[in-house]
Amino acid sequence: xxxxxxxxxxxxxxxxxxxxxxxxxxxxxxxxxxxxxxxxxxxxxxxxxxxxxxxxxxxxxxxxxxxxxxxxxxxxxxxxxxxxxxxxxxxxxxxxxxxxxxxxxxxxxxxxxx
Amino acid sequence: xxxxxxxxxxxxxxxxxxxxxxxxxxxxxxxxxxxxxxxxxxxxxxxxxxxxxxxxxxxxxxxxxxxxxxxxxxxxxxxxxxxxxxxxxxxxxxxxxxxxxxxxxxxxxxxx
Numbered sequence: 001x002x003x004x005x006x007x008x009x010x011x012x013x014x015x016x017x018x019x020x021x022x023x024x025x026x027x028x029x030x031x032x033x034x035x036x037x038x039x040x041x042x043x044x045x046x047x048x049x050x051x052x053x054x055x056x057x058x059x060x061x062x063x064x065x066x067x068x069x070x071x072x073x074x075x076x077x078x079x080x081x082x083x084x085x086x087x088x089x090x091x092x093x094x095x096x097x098x099x100x101x102x103x104x105x106x107x108x109x110x111x112x113x114x
Numbered sequence: 115x116x117x118x119x120x121x122x123x124x125x126x127x128x129x130x131x132x133x134x135x136x137x138x139x140x141x142x143x144x145x146x147x148x149x150x151x152x153x154x155x156x157x158x159x160x161x162x163x164x165x166x167x168x169x170x171x172x173x174x175x176x177x178x179x180x181x182x183x184x185x186x187x188x189x190x191x192x193x194x195x196x197x198x199x200x201x202x203x204x205x206x207x208x209x210x211x212x213x214x215x216x217x218x219x220x221x222x223x224x225x226x
Binding site for chain 1: 158204216220
């Protein structure tokens with residue numbers, strides 16, 4: 001069964017601090033992995049996407065890593081800001097062509113306090 | 115990201131009623147998928163349409179149905195609404211399953 005597990009479930013940090021969110025997956029066959037940021041009541045917004053051959057991808061203060069051998073990914077947020085408070089969701093896409101499936105993690109709820 | 119539009123943004127229905135949610139996919143996208151996201155949970159896959167045909171379905175009952183139109187816009191219909199159907203419904207469109215899927219902002223459905 002395809003699964004995506006994220007940790008921690010929730011995290012509280014102070015503004016300016018760094019943090020790392022984890023994602024472990026058992027999805028096969030693997031196509032790509034995306035990290036999304038979702039504000040409460042809004043649709044997810046893509047931060048990074050990585051395919052099998054990519055180890056690291058950055059988008060401003062967000063840096064994602066992927067270890068396809070261990071099926072693990074992380075999202076590192078540098079110099080956090082209050083606006084980073086949101087749910088961060090790891091999504092893995094399996095298979096290809098027109099018949100594909102996205103498997104979602106439950107997300108990590110990040111709260112950045114002043 | 116922009117390009118996927120969902121309507122309405124909020125909706126309140128009574129248990130037993132029927133509802134239709136709409137999604138306009140991003141220009142050039144031919145695949146649309148729908149998700150249900152309960153409060154505090156990750157999105158759950160409902161179904162996917164590719165070139166007007168359903169080609170994938172999650173663990174949802176038949177009262178959840180959909181359509182995709184020639185312009186690749188889509189509808190999600192839910193009959194006989196139940197209280198547990200209250201959720202954020204997300205639509206995502208893609209031109210290629212490998213890479214480019216974009217989410218709309220969602221429709222918040224409340225069933226009372």
